[in-house]
Amino acid sequence: MEKRVTFKGWMLPLCLLAPQVIITAVFFFYPAGQAVWQSMFIPDPFGLKSQFVGFGNFEFLLSDRYYRAAFATTAIFSGLVTVVSMGLALYLAVLADRLIKGSGVYRTLLIWPYAVAPAVAGVLWLFMFNTRVGVVAWYLGLLGYDWNHVLNEAEAMGLVVAASSWGRVSYNFLFFLAGLQAIPKSVIEAAAIDGARFWTRFRTIVFPLLSPTTFFLLVVNIVYAFFETFGVIHTITSGGPQQATTILVYKVFADGFVGQDLGSSAAQSVILLIVVGAMTIIQFKFVERRVHY
Amino acid sequence: MKIKTLGLALASSLVLTGTAYAQTEIQWWHAFTGRLGDLLAEQIDQFNASQSDYVVVGSHKGNYSETLNAGIAAFRAGEQPHIMMVFEVGTATMMAAKGAVVPVYKVMADAGVPFDADAYMGAVKGYYTTPEGDMLSLPYNSSTxxxxxxxxxxxxxxxxxxxxxxxxxxxxxxxxxxxxxxxxxxxxxxxxxxxxxxxxxxxxxxxxxxxxxxxxxxxxxxxxxxxxxxxxxxxxxxxxxxxxxxxxxxxxxxxxxxxxxxxxxxxxxxxxxxxxxxxxxxxxxxxxxxxxxxxxxxxxxxIIGGSSLWVMAGKTADEYKGVGQFLAFLSTSDIQAKWHQNTGYLPITNAAADQTKAEGFYEKNPGTDIAGMxxxxxxxxxxxxxxxxxxxxxxxxxxxxxxxxxxxxxxxxxxxxxxxxxxxxxxxxxxxxxxx
Incomplete structure (x- = not known):
């Protein structure tokens, strides 16, 4: 029972498709192709000369145990950011959805952090948790806890996860709230009449009906944690202490723009491209099966 | 914010094209803000007011690392400035880039500007010269x-x-x-x-x-x-x-x-x-x-930390002449003595150190001569x-x-x-x- 709209001839569909295809080609395929090409070379920083090394850059990377460790760091970081930001957003959305009075105010306030750029968010959190002058670190000190994310790896990870998740909660909140409001009230009321408590209703009706939203956010948030958290890491920890917060995309930056090793940097972005591509395929193949549209 | 900066840039470029008719523009990319940025701008203004053939334009490009990256990216795109401020850590990178830079001793010789590398403090000069004693970049700010x-x-x-x-x-x-x-x-x-x-x-x-x-x-x-x-x-x-x-x-x-x-x-x-x-x-x-x-x-x-000024390749002879004059101006002892006294950076020319001493600066500010010693x-x-x-x-x-x-x-x-x-x-x- 699928509806199909058919065009007469090829010209119109081609014209309609062209803008998107051209934009994708110019801003995605071309740079991605360049990265693949560059990953085969070791150039000098100024582009004066360049040596072909084939897969030499990849061999160099995979034999580096710090690079291999960055995979684990990235998995932990992305997992935590996704779980924390989605979990918190879902909780807040459920609460906001039940509000009768003043929900507009809460909604507006909750959306604000999304307007803050990651690098700025990083500086804000760093300021609060600065080991010597930060206000939160100071209160923790009063409670007898010596906060030092500069040296403590777990605290550094916690801080970058918190700073990265914070702005993201707003975004997820918006989608979850919209998703919740789209669930027909009649279904929930029917369950309530049957005697289902709030938690039972949430588990058996609301959450399954929310699954398209949840799946969409899962994909989007993992991509966010992989790529867009760079600013937070750069401002708060610069990948430290002892590479505890060096995620793959931060290493692409550090090797390319601090180390001026463009060959290694290009090879890393190719690897990153493959990893994220593979993850998205896995998500659509296996997770999406459990999604009810 | 962006629009405002753009507007300012546009306005300043309009002003410049207005006055720069007969003047050759020399671009200098640097990494200084705040007080250091103000002092640097003052040096530029002083040079621009002292002659009418060239106009030096300073642009702040972020911190040291960012300035170096901006310069490298610009060179690859053929848009490099004439003068680039590079921190001492980037010295090996710049020295290895033979086709991208023009050594300072050559700029000075070609421009016909008298220049004596030995006027610079030995420990500073040594950092930026070849084993043959040719100065590759001009020491700018050095501290220890x-x-x-x-x-x-x-x-x-x-x-x-x-x-x-x-x-x-x-x-x-x-x-x-x-x-x-x-x-x-x-x-x-x-x-x-x-x-x-x-x-x-x-x-x-x-x-x-x-x-x-x-x-x-x-x-x-x-x-x-x-x-x-x-x-x-x-x-x-x-x-x-x-x-x-x-x-x-x-x-x-x-x-x-x-x-x-x-x-x-x-x-x-x-x-x-x-x-x-x-x-x-x-x-x-x-x-x-x-x-x-x-x-x-x-x-x-x-040893020192700080930066030196590198002259980039790919510019015209007339522009290099202006660069040479500007660098010579920067190494005069008045400019250097003032820079040293205002910032705490080392007096990088011997003349500037002598002048600072003669002015009685070290007696009034005890301890400021320790770095030099x-x-x-x-x-x-x-x-x-x-x-x-x-x-x-x-x-x-x-x-x-x-x-x-x-x-x-x-x-x-x-x-x-x-x-x-x-x-x-x-x-x-x-x-x-x-x-x-």
Whole structure:
């Protein structure tokens, strides 16, 4: 029972498709192709000369145990950011959805952090948790806890996860709230009449009906944690202490723009491209099966 | 914000095209903001007002690393400025880029501007010249690490603020006394790798890297896991464990704690003087960087940090003439003496040092001559001329990580330094391969 709209001839569909295809080609395929090409070379920083090394850059990377460790760091970081930001957003959305009075105010306030750029968010959190002058670190000190994310790896990870998740909660909140409001009230009321408590209703009706939203956010948030958290890491920890917060995309930056090793940097972005591509395929193949549209 | 900047840029370019009709524009990309940026702009204005053939335009491109990256990206796109400010860490990168830069000695000769490289302080000049003595880039701002002492904190802990702090042995005794006297921050530092490894190596006349710290070729290997450096780092680690050395961060985060009066001792660049003088509400003084008594040849000399000006390739002869005149203007002793006195950076020409002395500046500001003396009291050796290592910005990052492992007690100094040497050597080999 699928509806199909058919065009007469090829010209119109081609014209309609062209803008998107051209934009994708110019801003995605071309740079991605360049990265693949560059990953085969070791150039000098100024582009004066360049040596072909084939897969030499990849061999160099995979034999580096710090690079291999960055995979684990990235998995932990992305997992935590996704779980924390989605979990918190879902909780807040459920609460906001039940509000009768003043929900507009809460909604507006909750959306604000999304307007803050990651690098700025990083500086804000760093300021609060600065080991010597930060206000939160100071209160923790009063409670007898010596906060030092500069040296403590777990605290550094916690801080970058918190700073990265914070702005993201707003975004997820918006989608979850919209998703919740789209669930027909009649279904929930029917369950309530049957005697289902709030938690039972949430588990058996609301959450399954929310699954398209949840799946969409899962994909989007993992991509966010992989790529867009760079600013937070750069401002708060610069990948430290002892590479505890060096995620793959931060290493692409550090090797390319601090180390001026463009060959290694290009090879890393190719690897990153493959990893994220593979993850998205896995998500659509296996997770999406459990999604009810 | 962006629109406003764009508008300003547009407006200023309109003004410039209006006046620059007969004038040749010289672009200078730099990394200074705040007070340093103002002083730099003043130098430009002074030059522009002094003649009518050329107009120098300064552009701030972010911090040192960002400025270097902007310059490299611009060169690849054929849009490079005439003059680029590059920090001392990027020196090896610029020297290896033979087709991208024009050596300063050549710019000066072609422009017919009289220029004497020997006017520059030996320890500064050596950093930026070839073994043949040709100056490749013009030294601009140079500083060296010194010890800042909070005299009030010493008194508060019941110590004599005039006590001898010239050796680390004595500093250790002071730290014991400060800790016992209730100090929460007996010692802190800025730029840990620069102060406690790079300068500690030259100060004790031991190699930081083989091949004269990289001056002798790209096939240099790191060597800072020697007994002198390991002993020092281990001692600092022990002090960190006992709460006598407080680690605040990789850059100059510790400065805020010292200026607020919290810390008693602070190892930091001599260029931190202006900030300390402005903010400190306590009696402070500058001492020479301590050394380990008992190490042969110590104290030797400390080395510089800071930046130099590189002239980029691909411009016209007339433009280079203007560049030459501007660089000659920057190296005059009036400009240099003023820069030194206002910032705490070293007087990089001998004439500027003499002029500052003659003006009585050092008597009015005691301690400001210590940085210069640390660098010039002995002729530099093969171990203390400076460092010329590729990928050094990133190697410093590795050193920072390994030092942090010592401060947190995760590694011994020997383990950490061995690991830093091994990891840094990998980057040196990559650099050798890319630039060899």
């Amino acid at each position: 690490p010194v010890l800042y002492v909070n005299r009030d904190a010493f008194s508060a802990a019941g110590l004599d603020p005039d006590m001898d702090l010239s050796t680390w042995q004595n500093v250790g005794k002071a730290l014991d006394g400060l800790k016992a006297g209730g100090s929460t921050c007996p010692l802190t530092t800025a730029w840990q790798s620069w102060v406690h490894l790079e300068n500690m190596s030259t100060w004790h006349d031991v190699p930081f890297a083989t091949k004269e710290n990289g001056f002798g070729g790209l096939d240099t290997e790191l060597a800072f896991n020697g007994p002198v450096q390991v002993k020092h780092i281990q001692q600092m680690g022990d002090w960190a464990r006992d709460g006598k050395f407080i680690y605040a961060g990789r850059r100059n985060e510790g400065g805020a704690n010292f200026r607020a009066g919290e810390c008693a001792l602070f190892t930091e660049s001599s260029a931190g003087y202006a900030g300390v003088k402005k903010e400190a509400k306590f009696a402070f003084e500058i001492r020479t960087l301590p050394y380990w008594d008992g190490v042969d040849g110590a104290p030797q000399n400390t 640390q660098m010039t009291s002995k002729a530099p050796t093969a171990n203390s001329k400076g460092l010329r290592l590729g990928s050094f910005d990133q190697i410093r990052g590795i050193i920072d990580e390994e030092l942090e492992a010592v401060w947190s007690g995760d590694k011994t100094a020997q383990e950490a330094m061995d690991s830093a040497v091994e990891r840094g050597n990998v980057l040196l080999r990559r650099f050798e391969q890319a630039n060899g």
